[in-house]
Amino acid sequence: MARNGMKPVEAIPLEESAPAAQDDTGTRYTHPVTPGEVDLSHGAILYLEDISVSFEGFRALNKLSLMIEVGELRCVIGPNGAGKTTMMDVITGRTRPDAGSCFFGQTIDLTRLSEAEIAHAGIGRKFQKPTIFEHHTVFENLELAMKADKTVRRTLFARLSSEERDRIAETLQLIRLTDRTDRIAGLLSHGQKQWLEIGMLLMQEPKLLLLDEPVAGMSDEETERTAELFVALAGAHSLVVVEHDMAFIEKIARKVTVLHEGSVIAEGPMTQVQNDPRVIEVYLGR
Amino acid sequence: MGPIATTISRLYGIRGWTALGAFAAVLFIVFPVFSLLVPPSSPFHVSQYWVTLIGKIMCYAIVALAMDLVWGYAGILSLGHGLFFALGGYAMGMHLMRQIGREGQYQSDLPDFMVFLDWKEYPWHWWNTDQFWYAMLLVVLVPGLLAYVFGYFAFRSRVKGVYFSIITQALTFAAMLLFFRNATGFGGNNGFTDFKRILGFTIATPETRMALFAITGATLIGALLLGRWLVTSRFGRVLMAIRDAEQRVAFCGYNTVNYKLFIWTLSAVLCGIAGALYVPQVGIINPSEMSPANSIEIAIWVAVGGRGTLAGALVGAGVVNGAKSFFTQAFPEYWLYVLGLAFILVTLFMPHGLVGILRKWRATA
Numbered sequence: 001m002a003r004n005g006m007k008p009v010e011a012i013p014l015e016e017s018a019p020a021a022q023d024d025t026g027t028r029y030t031h032p033v034t035p036g037e038v039d040l041s042h043g044a045i046l047y048l049e050d051i052s053v054s055f056e057g058f059r060a061l062n063k064l065s066l067m068i069e070v071g072e073l074r075c076v077i078g079p080n081g082a083g084k085t086t087m088m089d090v091i092t093g094r095t096r097p098d099a100g101s102c103f104f105g106q107t108i109d110l111t112r113l114s115e116a117e118i119a120h121a122g123i124g125r126k127f128q129k130p131t132i133f134e135h136h137t138v139f140e141n142l143e144l145a146m147k148a149d150k151t152v153r154r155t156l157f158a159r160l161s162s163e164e165r166d167r168i169a170e171t172l173q174l175i176r177l178t179d180r181t182d183r184i185a186g187l188l189s190h191g192q193k194q195w196l197e198i199g200m201l202l203m204q205e206p207k208l209l210l211l212d213e214p215v216a217g218m219s220d221e222e223t224e225r226t227a228e229l230f231v232a233l234a235g236a237h238s239l240v241v242v243e244h245d246m247a248f249i250e251k252i253a254r255k256v257t258v259l260h261e262g263s264v265i266a267e268g269p270m271t272q273v274q275n276d277p278r279v280i281e282v283y284l285g286r
Numbered sequence: 287m288g289p290i291a292t293t294i295s296r297l298y299g300i301r302g303w304t305a306l307g308a309f310a311a312v313l314f315i316v317f318p319v320f321s322l323l324v325p326p327s328s329p330f331h332v333s334q335y336w337v338t339l340i341g342k343i344m345c346y347a348i349v350a351l352a353m354d355l356v357w358g359y360a361g362i363l364s365l366g367h368g369l370f371f372a373l374g375g376y377a378m379g380m381h382l383m384r385q386i387g388r389e390g391q392y393q394s395d396l397p398d399f400m401v402f403l404d405w406k407e408y409p410w411h412w413w414n415t416d417q418f419w420y421a422m423l424l425v426v427l428v429p430g431l432l433a434y435v436f437g438y439f440a441f442r443s444r445v446k447g448v449y450f451s452i453i454t455q456a457l458t459f460a461a462m463l464l465f466f467r468n469a470t471g472f473g474g475n476n477g478f479t480d481f482k483r484i485l486g487f488t489i490a491t492p493e494t495r496m497a498l499f500a501i502t503g504a505t506l507i508g509a510l511l512l513g514r515w516l517v518t519s520r521f522g523r524v525l526m527a528i529r530d531a532e533q534r535v536a537f538c539g540y541n542t543v544n545y546k547l548f549i550w551t552l553s554a555v556l557c558g559i560a561g562a563l564y565v566p567q568v569g570i571i572n573p574s575e576m577s578p579a580n581s582i583e584i585a586i587w588v589a590v591g592g593r594g595t596l597a598g599a600l601v602g603a604g605v606v607n608g609a610k611s612f613f614t615q616a617f618p619e620y621w622l623y624v625l626g627l628a629f630i631l632v633t634l635f636m637p638h639g640l641v642g643i644l645r646k647w648r649a650t651a
Contacts, residue, residue: 092537094533114536114541115533115536115537116536116537116539116540116541116542119536119537119538119539120539124537125537127534131531131533131534132531132534133526133527133530133531133534134530134531135526135530136523136526136527136530140523143520143523144520144523144524144527144535144538145538147539150538150539150540150541151541151544152521152544152545152548155519155520155521155524156516156519156520156521157519158519158520158521200538204538204539
């Protein structure tokens with residue numbers, strides 16, 4: 001199911017002369033490309049190029065270009081209305097761009113896939129407002145998010161295996177909700193809900209995590225722990241974090257992208273970005 | 287525990303199974319014994335009136351159950367479920383009309399209403415309906431296919447909430463107007479009635495009626511267990527998640543359209559079966575079954591009993607229809623006021639219906 005609608009793969013012909021396979025037509029390829037699998041061979045997990053989105057005349061994104069490397073932890077900042085959430089909407093298939101391209105790895109064209117297909121391909125998203133299943137228990141929330149065959153036929157007969165139970169238990173420990181396993185999720189504190197949603201993302205085993213204001217409403221201690229968690233996750237996963245909390249950004253940031261009016265105006269290490277005159281103007285100039 | 291034992295304990299606890307067993311005993315032992323074996327002169331005799339009334343209410347309870355599956359669990363409020371019920375009823379009715387044979391008023395091979403319209407042969411859509419198996423196929427396929435096609439377009443276009451409800455209401459209304467026309471070939475506003483037999487058995491004998499009653503009871507229990515099996519599976523948890531946060535479910539990698547379509551179609555099929563059981567017991571089917579008010583009433587049964595509980599749907603269908611048959615005899619002009627008032631009171635004070643109140647009592651006791 002996840003494979004429907006994915007673009008037929010066209011391998012990229014090689015320019016330099018590395019050892020390569022060769023087909024009848026004489027085109028040479030460096031490595032096999034499997035449809036539906038993320039091709040990370042070029043070191044990048046996400047490419048956005050010249051993405052534009054308009055809502056009834058308002059340009060939410062204006063020729064936005066962005067590249068995220070494999071294993072990177074990228075922070076995206078910008079004033080309100082800069083297009084941060086719209087960017088996430090484009091990546092996750094909720095909004096279709098008017099122009100531009102959006103690729104996951106080398107081969108998966110995100111603008112052609114549905115939300116569910118994008119999730120299957122390996123992109124997990126945390127919403128600005130914690131969205132968990134309020135009437136389910138903490139355990140069931142993780143169960144539903146877990147990477148599995150998610151067709152109707154399979155979920156009708158699905159049973160948890162002991163490995164799956166172990167994975168849920170591990171995640172519960174990681175998000176420190178082990179003693180809340182059977183509690184109805186709606187009764188958790190705001191910070192715990194944020195953590196549960198992060199846990200749900202991890203259960204999906206995504207390659208790329210998009211986190212929209214993950215520490216909003218968390219206590220200082222919870223924020224501290226979240227920062228540790230994200231730093232630990234980077235490397236094995238790629239993360240894009242949108243945040244307003246500058247203290248938090250400073251703690252985790254390696255590379256920061258600044259959005260303004262739908263475009264990237266600065267990109268680089270935190271200290272460099274902070275001293276960029278355009279960034280200062282955007283943040284202080286009004 | 288073996289897989290069967292696990293499933294049994296998943297569906298209901300000891301108390302639930304005991305209640306269900308008691309219910310089955312009443313249906314399959316008490317009713318037949320006191321209706322067929324106890325002579326009519328005895329004060330303990332259960333009359334035909336009661337057998338028909340309870341049989342009819344059980345058909346409604348199947349519809350309520352089907353409604354609860356889509357509304358209570360998947361959050362899809364249908365105000366057109368009466369249509370699926372009526373379609374199942376009409377499919378059964380066509381077969382029963384053909385079973386009348388030449389015993390109609392005009393002693394023709396054709397049903398009376400066709401003779402009256404001066405038709406010489408059966409229209410195309412009556413093809414093969416003299417075959418019982420084919421009629422049963424129609425009972426399942428017609429509501430199922432209609433629901434599937436309608437649901438496919440509605441869910442794929444992300445029609446939700448009130449808009450969806452209004453469209454279903456319009457759908458049943460349009461169908462009612464269509465079925466009112468004589469030219470449609472379903473007996474116009476009179477519909478089908480005066481059935482004589484079913485599968486060769488005379489339809490009005492106490493034994494046939496008791497058999498229909500028992501089949502309806504078995505179907506109801508089967509539908510309840512099927513529903514319970516569905517909602518306690520992971521599938522059921524996905525449905526409830528769709529009800530609460532559909533976008534999140536999609537981002538988890540579930541194709542929510544397929545989930546909604548499955549439960550929606552299944553619900554329509556259950557309604558069709560209920561309609562097919564209803565018609566031989568009540569002895570008539572006409573387009574008024576498709577009236578918008580009928581479909582709204584189905585939603586009221588579920589709301590009164592308690593949404594998202596299945597048992598509540600049965601309780602609601604029983605209580606509201608019990609009250610209806612009492613009021614329409616004792617104070618016919620007040621029934622609609624009572625129904626409206628009940629709906630308002632339930633909405634204001636009992637968001638979880640009668641079952642919700644019972645649970646609250648049990649929790650505090």
